[in-house]
Amino acid sequence: MSVNWFECKVKYRKTHDTGEQKITTDTYLLDAVSYTEAEARINEEMKAYTSEEFRIMNIKVANFTEVHPFENCDRWFKSKVSLISLDEESGKEKKSNIYLLVQANDVKEAFEHTNKALEDTTGDYTIPSITESPILDVFPYFTGEEEQLEKFNVIEKAETEVQED
Structure with missing residues (x-):
């Protein structure tokens, strides 16, 4: 759902x-x-x-796909995640973006928490940006x-x- x-x-x-x-x-x-x-x-x-x-x-x-709270964190960060898939017809890489809201104390920790939230993801992804959320x-x-x-x-x-x- x-x-x-x-x-x-x-x-x-x-x-x-x-x-x-x-x-x-x-x-x-x-x-x-x-x-x-x-x-x-x-x-x-x-x-x-x-x-x-x-x-x-x-x-x-x-526009958040998922929200990930973490203990002992007091700020929220918006992580842009590019999911990478292969277009079978053209043979080119295709990126689709999703946004996660992760709780952290700083940008470095937000990056780590984003990776932790995505650890069960089977496909490739990159994290092009992380910004503090209001x-x-x-x-x-x-x-x-x-x-x-x-x-x-x-x-x-x-x-x-x-x-x-």
Whole structure:
């Protein structure tokens, strides 16, 4: 199933580390099936994120094929990946571009994380560019089933450990 990612720009009053409040516009990424759902979801996420008034300035479809979060990373990078295939009729190499959003602390780490995300790729590829993204946070769709499955796996693992003792 294909995921539709939407970039949402939200303007709100933000309290900075210094305690000073400034009006800022931040970009968030979320998955949704339509603009209407994206608007509803960003409203819900922002209500949980800030008690201040906020305004949705823009919602647009993002061109990310995949999103790869990594632990202990605080920035998001857009990796352009050129998949290389051979055109059997002409015998020439053909490149098709996809974009990945990877979490990292710097460009070098983003390059490493992009390669890690593509390690199961069977074809050849190159990474022509990596740029820091303005995206502050990513809100993937979460049904609650994932949490139930995780609890089940933890219980199953605990039962297995008890049986082994």
